[in-house]
Amino acid sequence: MLQDSVQVYSLKSYFCRMNFIIEQTVSAIKTLYGVEIGESEISLQQTRREFEGQVTIVTFPFTRFSRKSPEQTGQEIGAYLLASTPEISGFNTIKGFLNLVISDRYWIGLFNDKLSRADYGQLAPNGKKVMVEYSSPNTNKPLHLGHVRNNLLGFSVAEILKAAGYEVIRTNLVNDRGIHICKSMLAWQQFGNGETPANAHIKGDHLVGKYYVRFEAEIKEQIAEIKNNLTSTSLISNETRNAVLSKESVIKKNKAIINYTVTSIAPAIRELGPDAEIRLETALDNANFKPLLDVVRKKSPDKKLIEAVSQCNESQKVISEAEEIKNELVRNGTPLMREAQQMLRKWEAGDEEVINLWKMMNDWVYAGFEETYRNLGVAFEKFYYESDTYLLGKDLIQEGLEKDVFFKKDDGSVWIDLTAEGLDQKLVLRADGTSVYITQDLGTAQLKYDDFGMDESIYVVGNEQDYHFKVLFLILSKLGKTWAKGLYHLSYGMVDLPSGKMKSREGTVVDADDLIREMTETATQYTEESGRLDGFSPEEKQELHQMIGLAALKYFLLKVEPQKRLLFDPKESVEFQGHTGPFIQYSHARIRSLVAKANYDENSGWNGYETLLPEERELILALNGYPAMLEAAAKDHSPAMVANYVYELARLYNKFYHDAPPILKTEDAASRNFRLRLSLVVGAIIKRCMGLMGIGVPERM
RNA sequence: GCGCCCAUAGCUCAGCUGGAUAGAGCAACGGUUUUCUAAACCGUCGGUCUCAGGUUCGAAUCCUGAUGGGCGUACCA
Numbered sequence: 001m002l003q004d005s006v007q008v009y010s011l012k013s014y015f016c017r018m019n020f021i022i023e024q025t026v027s028a029i030k031t032l033y034g035v036e037i038g039e040s041e042i043s044l045q046q047t048r049r050e051f052e053g054q055v056t057i058v059t060f061p062f063t064r065f066s067r068k069s070p071e072q073t074g075q076e077i078g079a080y081l082l083a084s085t086p087e088i089s090g091f092n093t094i095k096g097f098l099n100l101v102i103s104d105r106y107w108i109g110l111f112n113d114k115l116s117r118a119d120y121g122q123l124a125p126n127g128k129k130v131m132v133e134y135s136s137p138n139t140n141k142p143l144h145l146g147h148v149r150n151n152l153l154g155f156s157v158a159e160i161l162k163a164a165g166y167e168v169i170r171t172n173l174v175n176d177r178g179i180h181i182c183k184s185m186l187a188w189q190q191f192g193n194g195e196t197p198a199n200a201h202i203k204g205d206h207l208v209g210k211y212y213v214r215f216e217a218e219i220k221e222q223i224a225e226i227k228n229n230l231t232s233t234s235l236i237s238n239e240t241r242n243a244v245l246s247k248e249s250v251i252k253k254n255k256a257i258i259n260y261t262v263t264s265i266a267p268a269i270r271e272l273g274p275d276a277e278i279r280l281e282t283a284l285d286n287a288n289f290k291p292l293l294d295v296v297r298k299k300s301p302d303k304k305l306i307e308a309v310s311q312c313n314e315s316q317k318v319i320s321e322a323e324e325i326k327n328e329l330v331r332n333g334t335p336l337m338r339e340a341q342q343m344l345r346k347w348e349a350g351d352e353e354v355i356n357l358w359k360m361m362n363d364w365v366y367a368g369f370e371e372t373y374r375n376l377g378v379a380f381e382k383f384y385y386e387s388d389t390y391l392l393g394k395d396l397i398q399e400g401l402e403k404d405v406f407f408k409k410d411d412g413s414v415w416i417d418l419t420a421e422g423l424d425q426k427l428v429l430r431a432d433g434t435s436v437y438i439t440q441d442l443g444t445a446q447l448k449y450d451d452f453g454m455d456e457s458i459y460v461v462g463n464e465q466d467y468h469f470k471v472l473f474l475i476l477s478k479l480g481k482t483w484a485k486g487l488y489h490l491s492y493g494m495v496d497l498p499s500g501k502m503k504s505r506e507g508t509v510v511d512a513d514d515l516i517r518e519m520t521e522t523a524t525q526y527t528e529e530s531g532r533l534d535g536f537s538p539e540e541k542q543e544l545h546q547m548i549g550l551a552a553l554k555y556f557l558l559k560v561e562p563q564k565r566l567l568f569d570p571k572e573s574v575e576f577q578g579h580t581g582p583f584i585q586y587s588h589a590r591i592r593s594l595v596a597k598a599n600y601d602e603n604s605g606w607n608g609y610e611t612l613l614p615e616e617r618e619l620i621l622a623l624n625g626y627p628a629m630l631e632a633a634a635k636d637h638s639p640a641m642v643a644n645y646v647y648e649l650a651r652l653y654n655k656f657y658h659d660a661p662p663i664l665k666t667e668d669a670a671s672r673n674f675r676l677r678l679s680l681v682v683g684a685i686i687k688r689c690m691g692l693m694g695i696g697v698p699e700r701m
Numbered sequence: 702g703c704g705c706c707c708a709u710a711g712c713u714c715a716g717c718u719g720g721a722u723a724g725a726g727c728a729a730c731g732g733u734u735u736u737c738u739a740a741a742c743c744g745u746c747g748g749u750c751u752c753a754g755g756u757u758c759g760a761a762u763c764c765u766g767a768u769g770g771g772c773g774u775a776c777c778a
Contacts, residue, residue, distance in 0.1 A: 040718085048721065058720055060758065070758085096758085097721060138778085178778070386778090413776070422704075423774095430776050437778050466705060467773050493706080494771080501771095532738070548740090560714065563706065565771070567713070576740055578726040579714080586740045594737055644715060647725080654741055662736040701740075 018044065020085065021055060021100065028080040035065040046621065052092055053099035054621060060096040070096030104612045107620045108674075115623045116681050121688050123627060126165035131452060132158040133171045134460035135378065139365045140180040141209035143372050143512040145495050145568060146462070146502060149557050152694065153492055154460040155378040156558060156639035159692045164634035169452055172380045173444065176362055177387040182343040184208045185357050186336065187215035197364050203513065205368030208361050213504075215336065222334040240333035247326040254315040254322075261315075265308045272299045287320065289313035375516050377550070377694050382451075384444065390435065392443025396479065397429045405478045416475055426471055441472050449483050456486040458637065463491040463563065490637050493565035495557075510570060519549030519574060526576050527701070536700075544698055548582050551695045555581030558693050559643035579647055581695055584686060587650035588697040590657065591683035596699075598664055598676050606674035615656035616675070619682060622649050626685055630692075639693055646689035653682050 022039050030036055041061065047053040059074040066073040074093035081088050081100065090101035114120060134154020137143060143151075158168045188195070188211040197204040226233050230244065262284070269280045269292075276299065279292040289312045296309045331337060346354040373379065397414055400406040406414050406428060414429035428439055435443075448457065459469060469489035477484035495502065502509045524545040527533060533541055552574040559579070560566050567573075576582040612620070625645070633641040656678075663679070666672040687697050 043718080043720085045720080051721085056721090060720070063758085095721065175778070180778080424704095427776055432776090434776085436776060440778095462772095463706065464772055465778095468778095470705085491706085496771095526740080530738095530740070532740095556713095564714090565707070569713090572727085573713080575727070578740090580726080580740085582740055583726090586738080590738055590741085597737065640715090644725090647715095651725085655743095657737080658733095658742045664737045701738085 018055065018102075020087065021057075021081070024081055024085050025057060025077065028077045028084070029062060029065070032076055032080060033062070033065045047099045051094065051097075051099050052090070053101045054617065055100045055102060057098045057100070058096060059093070059098050063096075074098035104610060104617070107612060107617055108609065110624060111620055111678070111681075115620065116677055118684075120623075120681070121626050121630070121685060122163060123165040123630065125167070128165075128456065129167045129169070129452065129454040130161050130456040130458065131169045131171055131448060131454045132161070132458045132460065133173055133448075134158075135373075135380070136173045136175060136461070137369065138180055139174065139176045139205075139208070139362050140184045140212045141504070142203070142205040142368060144502065144504075145510040145512065145515060148376065148512050148515065148553075149492060149495055149566065150460055150462070151373075151376055151378045152554055152557050153490065153562055153639060155376075156642075156693045157458065157460065157490065157637050159694065160630065160633050160637075160639065160642065163688070163692060164630055166634075169382060169454065170380045171382045171384060171448070173384045173386065173389075175386050177347065177358075177385075177390060179340055179344055180212070181358065181361070182340045182347065183215040184212040185354070185361055186340050186343055187211040187218065188361065189357065191218075197367070203368045203371065204364030204366070205372070206513075208365050208368075215340075219331070219334055219336045222336055223330055226330050226334065235335055236330070236333040240329055244326055244329050244333075247322045247329070250322045251319050251326070254319045257315045258312050258319075261308050261312050265305060268300075268302065268305050269296070272296065283312070287316055289316050372512055372516075375546075375550075376512070377696075384448070386440070389444045389447060390440050392447060393435060393439040393441070394429065394433075394443070396442045396446060397439065400428070400475075400479055403479065405475070416478075418471065418474060421474060423467075423471060423474070426475075428475070438468065438472060438475070441468075442475060445472070445476060445487070446481075449481075454486070455483075456488065457483075458488045458490050460490045460492070463493055465489075466491055488637070490562060492562040495566045495568050498567070498569050510568070515553065515570070516546075516550065518570070519553045520546045521549070522574070523549035523552065523576070523582075532701070544701060547696045547698055548576070548585060548701065551581030551585050551690075552576060553581075554693060554695050555584070555643060558639040559647075561638065561640045581690075582701075584646055584650045584690060585695075585697050586701060587653055588683055588686045588690070589699060589701040591653070591679045591686075592699045594657075594663065595676060595680055595683070598672075600673075600676045600680070602680075604669070604673045606670045606677065609670040609674045613656070613660055615652065615659055616678060618652050619649075619656055619678060622652055623681060623685060626688075633692075642689050642692050646686055649682060649689070650686060653679070653686075 019039075021044060022042050025042050026037060026039060043058060045056050045058070047056045057074075057077070059070045059077065062073050062077070063070050066076070068076070071093050074091075074096065078091035078093060078098050078100070082091055087102055087106040088100050089103040092099050092101075132154055134157075135147065135151050137147060154170070158170050162168050188208075191214055192211060195207065197207050200207060202210070222235060226235050230241065230248075233241075236244075262280070266280065269276050272295070276292065276295050279295055283289045283292040289309060293306075293309045293313050296306055300306060332341075343354055347358060397406060400416070401408065401414065406416050408414055409431075411431040412433075413427060413431040415425050415427055417425050419425065426438070427436055428442070430436060445457070448454075461469065466489070469491075473484055473487045473489070476487065497508060497510065499508055524541075527541075527545060527548065533544070536544065556568075556574050557566065574580075629641060629645045633639065633645075660675065663672060663675045666675070690697050
């Protein structure tokens with residue numbers, strides 16, 4: 001499992017992973033103070049810019065056996081290291097920090113032997129197989145910004161794991177069946193007039209989405225109609241009518257209780273001050289008595305008053321609950337909803353007409369998705385379809401019953417009790433023997449393992465399903481599946497807009513295709529203004545614009561840690577300057593252009609180059625940290641780490657480019673060749689990192 | 702009610718195996734091009750790291766509690 005990996009990453013320490021320093025420090029402490037300490041007790045960090053040196057050892061922890069001041073301890077260890085280690089050419093101590101100066105000869109040697117090799121950065125195969133499931137769309141509507149985050153994360157994590165030595169299988173579990181697709185089908189049947197992607201010139205997934213929206217609009221009208229004419233409407237059955245009416249009477253009764261109580265306690269509340277009075281008003285407006293209850297509890301000793309407010313609070317809760325159930329009853333009672341459910345039953349029974357319609361509309365959607373996936377640059381080795389897997393898992397229920405992991409209730413439904421683990425009781429099979437969500441996920445997990453026998457399996461799914469996956473993994477491990485310990489839920493936060501949450505009902509969803517197009521357009525505009533693309537054919541320009549637009553989008557979405565919510569402002573979020581994808585692309589293009597102009601011969605050496613510029617030293621340190629960064633990003637499943645690393649590298653390079661004497665005009669062959677090779681290597685690592693995020697880099701821009 | 706996640710500069714984010722004066726970008730202001738791509742570089746301004754306790758030589762980082770925001774707590778998926 002990844003979690004067992006020993007190496008630990010931190011932005012401060014990955015620059016200086018130098019075992020010889022740790023080893024020498026261990027022996028220094030043994031010699032000086034007679035104490036044997038573990039290598040893990042020594043932490044190295046990169047020296048802050050304002051002090052001399054590259055590597056810093058914190059000496060505070062050693063004072064307990066040196067019995068000297070941190071500074072003096074540092075002096076002693078420093079002196080030992082200077083004498084014993086040829087790579088160390090100097091040191092200084094400030095308070096409890098021992099700063100070591102590593103000789104340029106060491107850095108140049110490191111560059112020669114390791115960093116400048118063509119295969120630098122690819123970790124050796126680790127013999128492990130990992131599955132990354134991502135995307136997993138519903139087939140009733142096109143992809144939106146939230147899916148984009150999911151797709152980019154999944155793709156990127158897969159690339160990172162590949163680079164870290166895994167064999168990776170990317171899978172997409174397509175949710176192609178269920179009530180949602182029946183809604184689109186039904187609306188198309190009733191209102192579509194034979195419209196197809198071909199004759200309407202609409203992308204297939206958008207066409208199907210259009211009818212999903214139509215369904216929701218129609219049902220909204222039916223709901224309004226029913227609510228306005230509850231006693232007379234013929235749209236619902238008498239059974240539903242009676243159920244709704246009974247909920248209404250519950251609501252009415254509780255409203256009366258609240259009205260009565262509020263009138264009688266209002267004077268007492270006013271006496272508690274303006275604060276309480278305001279809360280009384282907002283309680284009525286917002287249908288929430290909790291804030292009022294809190295303030296009354298705090299301010300009033302009158303138990304009867306508290307009880308009365310508490311009564312209002314309880315009644316309000318009953319009202320809210322009844323209203324929710326009422327709404328659900330009305331919604332499910334509408335003719336359209338009943339027809340959709342009828343259609344789902346027909347689908348499950350294999351009704352030919354329904355199946356054919358389903359196949360046709362799904363094919364439209366797949367053609368649309370394929371285009372979006374191609375534009376996003378994501379791909380999969382294996383597709384699973386819920387229409388194939390939705391009946392799976394029942395054998396596991398049987399297995400669980402035999403192993404006493406599950407238990408049967410009197411009605412025949414099957415449950416698991418997870419209260420000992422701090423969770424709840426959870427239904428795993430309905431009384432009528434049909435599956436619930438988790439049943440088929442159990443079955444699908446087993447299927448995937450049977451198909452591929454992978455060591456690890458990553459599910460890229462939003463954080464609203466955290467609980468579900470906790471339960472899923474726990475059940476599998478209770479069933480004795482040894483592979484369950486390799487399961488991991490890569491949970492990510494929702495994408496918010498400035499206006500708040502994206503809601504399909506309110507039409508505030510940012511469509512993936514629109515987004516990609518807008519990004520490309522913005523990049524086009526920006527690039528044309530800079531006017532640097534002479535010699536590009538129109539096709540090359542178009543390709544470049546898309547590359548830059550996508551880089552802006554992808555980098556913006558990936559640079560934030562997955563678990564965090566992400567605020568996306570379509571107007572302002574995606575920039576081309578500063579901490580952005582295009583900035584990093586630009587740095588790469590700059591390097592390529594430089595190397596091209598220099599006519600650099602890759603065989604030319606830099607013998608005699610002995611003294612580094614500070615910027616060169618920093619670049620070497622940064623390059624040296626790449627493998628540790630990669631390992632850490634793989635361990636944490638974090639493209640954001642790659643994003644931040646490569647930005648730092650590009651920034652350091654730009655500083656070097658700006659501050660170093662012009663390379664093309666450098667006469668000294670060793671300096672010139674070294675700097676060109678350094679540039680080349682930085683460019684290669686930038687390209688690698690961007691590739692890990694699915695972002696291309698141009699030769700010119 | 703219970704559970705999980707988040708909180709760092711005006712805005713968007715880094716930093717979290719505990720270490721020096723908490724860093725970037727954007728925004729604002731100023732500077733750099735007869736030097737290889739100014740999508741760059743440099744400077745100024747900007748912070749009670751949500752709050753209160755605790756552990757420690759040392760806390761943005763670990764622990765406890767609170768506050769605020771989000772999500773979940775379905776015989777939906």
